[in-house]
Amino acid sequence: EAIKVFCPATIANVSCGFDVLGLALDAVGDKMVIRKTAEKGIKITKLTGQDLPMETHQNVAGVAGLALLAESEYDGGFEIEIYKNIKAGSGIGSSAASSTGAVWAMNQLLDKPFSNLELVKFAMEGERLASGVAHADNVAPAIFGGFTLVRSYTPLDIVRINSPSQLFATVIHPQIEIKTSDSRKILKTTISLEDGIKQWGNLGGLIAGLYTEDYELIGRSLEDFIVEPIRSILIPGFDKVKSESLLAGALGCGISGSGPSIFALSKGEANAKKVAEAMRNVYQKIGIDYDIHVSKIN
Numbered sequence: 001e002a003i004k005v006f007c008p009a010t011i012a013n014v015s016c017g018f019d020v021l022g023l024a025l026d027a028v029g030d031k032m033v034i035r036k037t038a039e040k041g042i043k044i045t046k047l048t049g050q051d052l053p054m055e056t057h058q059n060v061a062g063v064a065g066l067a068l069l070a071e072s073e074y075d076g077g078f079e080i081e082i083y084k085n086i087k088a089g090s091g092i093g094s095s096a097a098s099s100t101g102a103v104w105a106m107n108q109l110l111d112k113p114f115s116n117l118e119l120v121k122f123a124m125e126g127e128r129l130a131s132g133v134a135h136a137d138n139v140a141p142a143i144f145g146g147f148t149l150v151r152s153y154t155p156l157d158i159v160r161i162n163s164p165s166q167l168f169a170t171v172i173h174p175q176i177e178i179k180t181s182d183s184r185k186i187l188k189t190t191i192s193l194e195d196g197i198k199q200w201g202n203l204g205g206l207i208a209g210l211y212t213e214d215y216e217l218i219g220r221s222l223e224d225f226i227v228e229p230i231r232s233i234l235i236p237g238f239d240k241v242k243s244e245s246l247l248a249g250a251l252g253c254g255i256s257g258s259g260p261s262i263f264a265l266s267k268g269e270a271n272a273k274k275v276a277e278a279m280r281n282v283y284q285k286i287g288i289d290y291d292i293h294v295s296k297i298n
């Protein structure tokens with residue numbers, strides 16, 4: 001018995017929601033094939049597209065799968081084939097795609113003993129391996145779909161948020177690699193009350209805008225006063241990509257997860273494509289290679 005799954009790329013933070021907000025991309029992701037085996041444990045039998053460890057304890061899908069097995073009554077095991085399309089260190093949830101794909105498929109093969117929330121918990125163990133911190137803002141949207149909010153980590157509480165039908169994401173990945181663990185180390189551990197006020201104003205505004213499908217409000221709320229000023233220094237061309245995207249009609253633009261990918265949200269696919277053109281021009285001028293995608297949020 002085998003199951004083939006699409007494992008979506010995700011944008012974490014979405015500017016104002018560091019470690020709590022994320023969204024799943026409809027058109028960008030990996031593929032995995034998972035099958036039950038009589039042999040206990042988890043085996044990664046194939047891994048193409050990226051140079052990543054295949055040893056179960058070193059692989060995020062392996063570790064997430066083991067977390068599920070530890071809570072399960074099933075006494076067999078699983079074999080995993082991973083076909084990576086998302087580059088590691090790109091900032092669009094490469095590790096989350098693998099962790100969630102594994103546990104989601106295993107749950108299907110076991111006739112769904114676990115809830116989506118439990119699957120998020122298992123997948124977070126993959127994130128712990130990848131970045132040192134079990135953050136849930138990529139794995140939650142990969143499991144639940146659309147936009148998700150991590151309302152609380154302890155206890156874990158995930159809220160699915162409405163995705164307006166005309167909202168499209170443009171994501172450009174300049175071909176440099178930034179490890180999440182490195183881009184977390186440079187962050188400050190405290191924020192000022194003044195920045196906090198601005199940030200939670202925006203986060204509330206963004207959630208309200210998503211529910212009322214008020215695209216202008218979404219645009220006004222897509223600002224990050226806390227993380228972006230620090231991390232953007234690591235991304236060549238960031239300020240230019242952002243200003244050109246906004247000029248081209250994007251509602252907002254920011255760092256995708258821990259970078260270096262940059263995302264913009266736009267109303268309508270035609271606008272999202274115009275924004276893609278503007279982003280592309282910036283990296284062509286600077287002379288940095290890139291991947292670019294336009295996708296619905298789903």
Ligand code: HSE
Pocket residue numbers: 012013018019020091093135137138180183184257258
């Ligand atoms: N919220 C995490 C961070 C996402 O920004 O470090 C990493 O993909």
